[in-house]
Amino acid sequence: MAKMYYNGDANEAYFNGKRVAVVGYGSQGHAHAQNLRDSGVEVVIGLRQGKSWEKAEQDGFEVKTVAEAVAAADVVMILLPDERQTAVYKNEIEPQLSGQALMFAHGFNVHFNQIVPPESCDVLLVAPKGPGHLVRRTYQEGAGVPALFAIHQDVTGTARELALAYAKAIGALRAGALETTFKEETETDLFGEQAVLCGGLTSLVKAGFETLVEAGYQPELAYFETMHELKLIVDLMYEGGLEGMRYSISDTAQWGDFVSGPRVVNDQVKEEMRRVLTDIQEGTFAKGWIAENENNRPVFNSINEKENRHQIEEVGRELRKMMPFVNKQKQREVAASAKN
Ligand SMILES: NC(=O)C1=CN([C@@H]2O[C@H](COP(=O)(O)OP(=O)(O)OC[C@H]3O[C@@H](n4cnc5c(N)ncnc54)[C@H](OP(=O)(O)O)[C@@H]3O)[C@@H](O)[C@H]2O)C=CC1
Ligand SMILES: CC[C@](O)(C(C)=O)C(=O)O
Ligand SMILES: [Mg+2]
Numbered sequence: 345m346a347k348m349y350y351n352g353d354a355n356e357a358y359f360n361g362k363r364v365a366v367v368g369y370g371s372q373g374h375a376h377a378q379n380l381r382d383s384g385v386e387v388v389i390g391l392r393q394g395k396s397w398e399k400a401e402q403d404g405f406e407v408k409t410v411a412e413a414v415a416a417a418d419v420v421m422i423l424l425p426d427e428r429q430t431a432v433y434k435n436e437i438e439p440q441l442s443g444q445a446l447m448f449a450h451g452f453n454v455h456f457n458q459i460v461p462p463e464s465c466d467v468l469l470v471a472p473k474g475p476g477h478l479v480r481r482t483y484q485e486g487a488g489v490p491a492l493f494a495i496h497q498d499v500t501g502t503a504r505e506l507a508l509a510y511a512k513a514i515g516a517l518r519a520g521a522l523e524t525t526f527k528e529e530t531e532t533d534l535f536g537e538q539a540v541l542c543g544g545l546t547s548l549v550k551a552g553f554e555t556l557v558e559a560g561y562q563p564e565l566a567y568f569e570t571m572h573e574l575k576l577i578v579d580l581m582y583e584g585g586l587e588g589m590r591y592s593i594s595d596t597a598q599w600g601d602f603v604s605g606p607r608v609v610n611d612q613v614k615e616e617m618r619r620v621l622t623d624i625q626e627g628t629f630a631k632g633w634i635a636e637n638e639n640n641r642p643v644f645n646s647i648n649e650k651e652n653r654h655q656i657e658e659v660g661r662e663l664r665k666m667m668p669f670v671n672k673q674k675q676r677e678v679a680a681s682a683k684n
């Protein structure tokens with residue numbers, strides 16, 4: 345088994361007298377910043393003027409331009425969208441580097457040579473294996489999201505100590521962290537989100553929904569069957585693996601799982617997964633995504649618009665209005681803004 349790192353493996357005192365610049369205040373940015381602060385770390389936020397700037401100030405942070413925040417910090421965590429990082433790094437971060445440690449939550453730009461940091465600084469990643477909003481929510485619940493860490497450059501000899509202290513401060517060491525490389529983190533993260541967690545799952549859900557609706561079944565029923573109940577089933581897998589989930593379902597469902605599951609996700613699907621992985625490993629996916637952004641995302645935007653109009657989304661929006669309890673985060677945000 346891989347060596348796992350937990351809270352006891354981190355140096356409590358690492359951040360004493362040090363300041364972390366969190367650049368970006370989106371999904372990961374707000375979660376890292378707030379968890380770090382709640383763990384006693386001094387944080388400054390780096391942003392451009394706009395929505396996030398206002399939000400970070402409302403949340404009580406000191407907010408500066410990216411260049412000012414980087415200049416004022418000992419550790420710089422880059423939590424901008426991957427496709428924006430290269431330009432911001434070149435124009436606003438690199439000119440301010442004078443020995444700060446440079447951190448990422450995903451290795452995309454370093455691994456695919458879009459960002460080449462100077463040899464004089466530590467370069468590492470701490471990549472939570474979960475969405476930012478859950479990084480924050482689980483921390484507040486006393487739990488955490490596991491993370492990977494990797495060291496790309498260790499000039500000071502303290503990069504691993506920083507990685508572990510940072511992972512602890514965002515709550516990741518409550519769940520466990522393991523060491524990897526930028527290459528392994530980047531390739532597996534891209535594969536996971538494309539083939540299973542995001543791409544594979546959304547395609548599976550839509551195909552199931554469409555199959556039922558095209559066969560004449562009610563769309564609302566199909567939504568409950570293929571989307572709503574998915575969370576309840578996945579929660580059981582999260583808690584107890586496949587066996588834990590199968591303990592709760594009927595034997596009829598388990599028999600259907602055994603005989604029909606492999607008919608749906610068959611050898612052909614696995615063969616396609618291997619091709620997806622090859623595209624990632626060879627850089628074909630990265631090249632396409634970089635070009636799509638250089639062209640202002642024509643394909644991304646048109647698919648996104650079509651997806652948001654899919655029948656499962658329209659039906660789901662209506663049904664969720666009657667189930668406010670399914671969106672606890674939204675409830676908390678509404679309650680907080682009502683207080684302000
Ligand atoms: N989303 C996730 O849960 C996960 C993400 N990661 C990685 O974390 C990193 C951040 O991703 P994510 O949190 O999704 O990013 P988001 O898309 O949520 O980040 C958006 C933030 O970046 C700011 N921003 C965008 N452009 C600029 C700019 N030019 N100058 C200054 N600020 C800017 C936005 O500010 P504004 O409001 O002004 O637009 C906003 O605060 C990525 O490397 C990603 O791969 C890793 C694990 C999971
Ligand atoms: C699964 C998508 C992810 O990799 C993540 C939340 O971990 C991402 O890039 O957002
Ligand atoms: Mg991921």
Ligand SMILES: [Mg+2]
Pocket residue numbers: 450533534537
């Ligand atoms: Mg990812």
